[in-house]
Structures are given as C-alpha cells and as structure tokens.
Amino acid sequence: MKNICKDCGKCCIETEMLLSSKDIARIKKNNPKHLKITSFIRRTEEGFNQLINVKGYCVFFDSAAKLCTIYDVRPQGCRFYPLIYDPDKGHCTLDQDCPRPEVFYPNKNYQMQTCKKIVRFLENQVLFTKL
Ligand code: SF4
Ligand code: SF4
Known part of the structure; x- marks a missing residue:
C-alpha cells in the first residue's frame, strides 16, 4: 500500500486519536515494537481508549x-x-493541519460519503463500546 503520508506526520503530533476495539485488536496483532497494550492505549476520563503520545x-x-x-x-x-x-x-470538516487534504478527499461527494461512515464508526464502534 502506498504511503502518501511519508515525510509528514503532522497529525501524529500530540494525537488524541480514539480507538475502537477492532483497532486495538488489529494493532495488538501487528505491533512492530511489541508494545504492551498499556504502552499504546490510555483511558480518557470519559472512558474512551486513546493512543498514547511519547515525547x-x-x-x-x-x-x-x-x-x-x-x-x-x-x-x-x-x-x-x-x-x-x-x-x-454536527458535520465533518477537513482538518487544516493536513498539508494535502485534496489527495485524500478530491471532491465533496466523497467527503459526504465518508462523513456518514465516520458517524457510523463513532456511534457503533467507539461511543457504544467504551470499556
Ligand atoms: S497510528 Fe499514530 S503514527 Fe500512525 S497515523 Fe495514527 S497517529 Fe500517526
Ligand atoms: S497530516 Fe495529512 S499528509 Fe500529513 S501524515 Fe497526517 S494525513 Fe498524512
């Protein structure tokens, strides 16, 4: 798979990315640093699972x-x-921190379709499965 994020990583600075249980299981299986789960997940005050930052x-x-x-x-x-x-x-926006949003989302239609997927993902896999 081509990595179009190569040489960037702006969205990987002080990340607050929430994780679903599927994300956690997938990363646990394919974890190049062999990190323990407690080394890559922190629990937010609200009970969600979030990626940990280091330095x-x-x-x-x-x-x-x-x-x-x-x-x-x-x-x-x-x-x-x-x-x-x-x-x-109550809607999706393209984050201005990303220097190449048009590569990922070349048109509004695709943004709208993906926004629906994001809402479903949050409702079904993140918000209702918090531990
Ligand atoms: S897993 Fe971490 S390093 Fe990878 S894209 Fe997400 S925030 Fe960036
Ligand atoms: S900010 Fe955009 S281009 Fe940079 S790593 Fe994140 S998604 Fe990729």
Whole structure:
C-alpha cells in the first residue's frame, strides 16, 4: 500500500486519536515494537481508549523517519483523517493541519460519503463500546 503520508506526520503530533476495539485488536496483532497494550492505549476520563503520545508524538510514529510504523494497520480514525467530525457543529470538516487534504478527499461527494461512515464508526464502534 502506498504511503502518501511519508515525510509528514503532522497529525501524529500530540494525537488524541480514539480507538475502537477492532483497532486495538488489529494493532495488538501487528505491533512492530511489541508494545504492551498499556504502552499504546490510555483511558480518557470519559472512558474512551486513546493512543498514547511519547515525547510529543504518537507512540507509533517514527519521528526520525517521519513515518507511521503501523501504517497498514493504523486506527480507523487515522484512515479517515484529515476528514474529522465536529460534534458541536454536527458535520465533518477537513482538518487544516493536513498539508494535502485534496489527495485524500478530491471532491465533496466523497467527503459526504465518508462523513456518514465516520458517524457510523463513532456511534457503533467507539461511543457504544467504551470499556
Ligand atoms: S497510528 Fe500512525 S497515523 Fe495514527 S497517529 Fe499514530 S503514527 Fe500517526
Ligand atoms: S494525513 Fe495529512 S497530516 Fe497526517 S501524515 Fe498524512 S499528509 Fe500529513
């Protein structure tokens, strides 16, 4: 799979990415650093599972190589990014921090389709499966 995020990683700085139970199971199986689950997940006050940061970067980011070390199995939220859901506004927006959003989302139609998937993902796999 081509990694179009190579040499970037702006979204891997101080990440707040939420993880579904499927994300956790997939990463646990394909975990190049053989990290214990408690070394890559923290529990938020609200009870959600979130990626841990180390020295300001996602624990899976190689800051020297500027590369996600679990790119092929990265969390679903990282795959949806730079499209993100804003719960206050009730719609999705392209995050301005990403320098190449048009590569991922070349048109509005695709953004709208993916936004529906993000909402379903959050409702079914993140919000209702918190531990
Ligand atoms: S899992 Fe990969 S893409 Fe997602 S925040 Fe961590 S390093 Fe970045
Ligand atoms: S999704 Fe955007 S911000 Fe994140 S690593 Fe890829 S190009 Fe950079």
